[in-house]
Amino acid sequence: MAEPASPETTPAPRARRPEDGDAPIPLFAVWELTMKCDQPCQHCGSRAGHARSAELSTTEVLDVADSLARLGCREVVLIGGEAYLREDIHTVIGRLAGHGLRVVMQTGGRAMTVERARKLRDAGLTVLGVSVDGTAPIHDELRGNRGSHAAAMRALDAGAAAGLLLTANTQINRLNMGVLREIAADIRARGALAWQVQLTVPMGRAADRPEWIVEPWHVVPIIDTLAAIQREAASEAQGKGWIFDVVAGNNLGYYGPHEALLRSRPGGQEAYWSGCRAGISGIGIESDGTVKGCPSLPTAPYAGGNVRALSLDAIWEHGEALRFARERTEDELWGFCRTCYFAPYCRAGCSWTTHCTLGRRGNNPFCYHRVKELEKRGVRERIEKRENAPQRPYDFGLFELVEEPLGAETASPLTGDAPRRRLPIASD
């Protein structure tokens, strides 16, 4: 690959700095400001739509903003629902920005007009990230909302007109894994600087759509395609400034031949997956004040406390469910991950993905290295749904891992009867 140009840079807010030491600090927060949403996305992990019955008031939200700044937070990503549907959104952004935090908004963009984008920018918003999950028909199918893709494209245009930095996020699933190049082309054409990609996880409404969830072996062609897109972007951008950055989300990996390419910024220092940072560098806050180590984690097993009952500082320091990534050892690993070469670093990848799929952290079949290792043994794994999700926000069902011979293509993802061996759902 051609040597990319390195733009002028400053330290990334979320990167741990020498003065931070090793102590847990919520360097970046992802904050669900409201569950109210203007789209009925069929893969929504939080089952957003109506506002929660007891969302934090403006006063409570501002108190949390002050607490985040006091705890050392440097970047806040506002999500929903749709964060822009909160009437006090400009006040909240202003308070966060006033503390010197970088404020980002992640949106589906249905009602993101130029005027709205400008007001958000004036309040202190720096970055607008728009979710784009396919070409128009696929995106609209996933969103359950005709015209949603066109709205997302307009949102990118509005963000650009307002002078915001633009990024895009894509959840990869069976519907869109064949159109990744088309998605990249669409968002690049509208000025997106970076593209974060991650797998759709069977949480919330996505748990009700097991036929949309990719099989573990799909991660290899998906990652290979993303790597090719990144290489082509770097090659095309040589000498023309910023390189479109394909960013592997935390549940896409791990340790394959493209690990450094997809987890490092083009031209920047090499990075690689170093384990779940929930409760170490990251924090998630739900709109009713529930605090988790990561916003994506299912609420029931990972709620560390509520800001209405305890201070954010106390929850961060003492919340039992926030501490798992700080205190866990390799003893919690099971299945393939327990004996994996990368176990000391990886710890089974994304905690959210593994827990929502297999009901417990510590064993992650959605792994490039694992798929290739199993391939050498002539087998592969797939998932079969066993239990439905209970229809609550951030809920999950249960899947079972099934090992089968390579090439068992004729088996149905849900009812196939090819030769296979059931693997334990959880084992020590």
Add this chain to the structure above:
Amino acid sequence: MPSMVLCPSCKRHVFPRETSCPFCGLAISAEPGAPPHALTPELSRAQRYLVGAAIAATVAVAGCNNQPARGPNDVQTEEELARERQKAIDESRERHPGGGPCVDNVCPPYGCVFPDEACDILRV
């Protein structure tokens, strides 16, 4: 966290103590435990590519040993792991005074890296 290094041939991450890549068999260091000079972060990607290509070409001519010294999924004892970790930490500190490779550049679930930020702040 001890740092890992990239095999210049197959681009897989390996422990710094490896003398040959467990995935492709490439000899990645002349001395056991010595930092493989082709993998230091001071080199650009293009430089690494050239060095890797040169090594790969040499190996191709000399005959590549495809048998890894140790299987990538061989189970290690706790003692071995602890020794390796400490060794890797020591080596990392020698190679990166004041820090190590940026291994904490984990993305939040929503959001990306941006053009005005750098992943060049090293983790202690």
